[in-house]
Amino acid sequence: MGTRRVLVTGCSSGIGLAVAARLAKDEFKRFKVVATMRDLGKRGPLEQAAGDSLNKTLEIKQLDACCEDSIRECVNSLPDRRVDILVNNAGTGMIGPLECQSIVDMKELFDTNFFGLARLVKEVLPDMKRRKSGHIVVMSSVMGIQGLLFNDVYSASKFAVEGFCESLAVQALKFNIKTTLVEPGPVVTEFERKVYEDAEKMDLSGTDEETAKIFREVYLPYSRKVFASLGQTPEEVAEQTVEVITAKQPPLRHQTNRLYMPMTALKHADPTGRLPLDTFYKMIFKHDSVFNATLGVLRMLQKRVGKK
Numbered sequence: 392m393g394t395r396r397v398l399v400t401g402c403s404s405g406i407g408l409a410v411a412a413r414l415a416k417d418e419f420k421r422f423k424v425v426a427t428m429r430d431l432g433k434r435g436p437l438e439q440a441a442g443d444s445l446n447k448t449l450e451i452k453q454l455d456a457c458c459e460d461s462i463r464e465c466v467n468s469l470p471d472r473r474v475d476i477l478v479n480n481a482g483t484g485m486i487g488p489l490e491c492q493s494i495v496d497m498k499e500l501f502d503t504n505f506f507g508l509a510r511l512v513k514e515v516l517p518d519m520k521r522r523k524s525g526h527i528v529v530m531s532s533v534m535g536i537q538g539l540l541f542n543d544v545y546s547a548s549k550f551a552v553e554g555f556c557e558s559l560a561v562q563a564l565k566f567n568i569k570t571t572l573v574e575p576g577p578v579v580t581e582f583e584r585k586v587y588e589d590a591e592k593m594d595l596s597g598t599d600e601e602t603a604k605i606f607r608e609v610y611l612p613y614s615r616k617v618f619a620s621l622g623q624t625p626e627e628v629a630e631q632t633v634e635v636i637t638a639k640q641p642p643l644r645h646q647t648n649r650l651y652m653p654m655t656a657l658k659h660a661d662p663t664g665r666l667p668l669d670t671f672y673k674m675i676f677k678h679d680s681v682f683n684a685t686l687g688v689l690r691m692l693q694k695r696v697g698k699k
């Protein structure tokens with residue numbers, strides 16, 4: 392197989408940056424990376440991470456996932472408009488009590504996380520179909536499989552992403568186009584910094600005192616603990632994304648964090664939904680005993696399997 396052109400979105404930081412740099416530095420030089428970001432003023436960290444590969448196996452282009460014209464302009468600028476692999480990574484987070492979040496902000500989140508994907512796929516799919524080859528790789532989340540309290544809107548956006556890809560994958564396969572949803576658990580990136588910074592500043596006067604207290608005193612500290620104990624690096628997620636891209640038969644879904652898998656497995660273990668609901672309830676509201684015990688078990692597992 393010759394060199395494959397990979398278009399990655401959201402490369403100014405985090406997972407997108409790590410994926411673009413990792414692909415560009417591939418020891419077998421299998422990829423030509425088109426690393427995109429909406430604000431080229433933020434290209435510094437990627438240029439640094441790309442090192443010698445910059446302007447050789449990696450080029451940086453402007454692309455805003457919320458703007459069809461910018462997507463078209465970027466794809467039109469590529470020889471034959473050819474994108475062999477799309478890594479749809481651009482996305483943002485949002486946490487907090489629903490009553491404190493505006494519909495405008497929710498729509499903005501969906502505009503990036505869901506409609507951004509729809510715009511990108513609409514742009515590259517027809518050419519992939521004509522060529523009868525391609526791979527659509529999408530940065531979803533464990534929250535695309537399973538909701539988490541105070542992540543209602545973010546989780547909904549990732550469920551939308553999952554439904555979209557699962558539906559499209561069947562038709563795509565008919566044209567020899569592969570689809571993969573990469574599903575990371577917590578990853579230590581700007582994403583984490585931004586959501587917690589927003590949460591600290593959040594005006595909680597729109598909700599009742601009990602909910603505000605649960606968010607501030609239970610959810611925030613515990614979820615931060617989860618990031619600290621289970622959080623992966625963007626490089627770990629990038630490594631697994633490359634494995635998915637180079638697999639002979641790429642999976643439809645790939646969870647990157649083995650330590651988070653017991654959580655997502657609950658969903659499939661009980662179709663009534665009671666098991667994950669009751670377990671999460673206990674972990675959160677009876678956290679002193681159950682939550683700490685769970686973290687203890689996960690840490691033990693972590694030592695055994697290595698942090699993956």
Ligand SMILES: NC(=O)C1=CN([C@@H]2O[C@H](COP(=O)(O)OP(=O)(O)OC[C@H]3O[C@@H](n4cnc5c(N)ncnc54)[C@H](OP(=O)(O)O)[C@@H]3O)[C@@H](O)[C@H]2O)C=CC1
Nearest residue numbers: 401403404405406455456457481482532577578580581582
């Ligand atoms: N971090 C985590 O815990 C997890 C993250 N994910 C998913 O991984 C993906 C990457 O997130 P992560 O690397 O962690 O977070 P970062 O905040 O570090 O990176 C997000 C990237 O998306 C870009 N972006 C946001 N909006 C747009 C847009 N409209 N057009 C183009 N680019 C845009 C950001 O650009 P800019 O700098 O301009 O804002 C940035 O480059 C997201 O889809 C996220 O949902 C999934 C599971 C866990």
Ligand SMILES: CC1=C(/C=C/C(C)=C/C=C/C(C)=C/C=O)C(C)(C)CCC1
Nearest residue numbers: 532534576577613614617654671674675
């Ligand atoms: C609070 C809490 C949890 C937190 C999970 C977190 C914080 C997951 C974050 C995932 C992210 C950030 C995905 C991004 O797409 C658990 C472990 C489910 C157990 C129940 C209590």
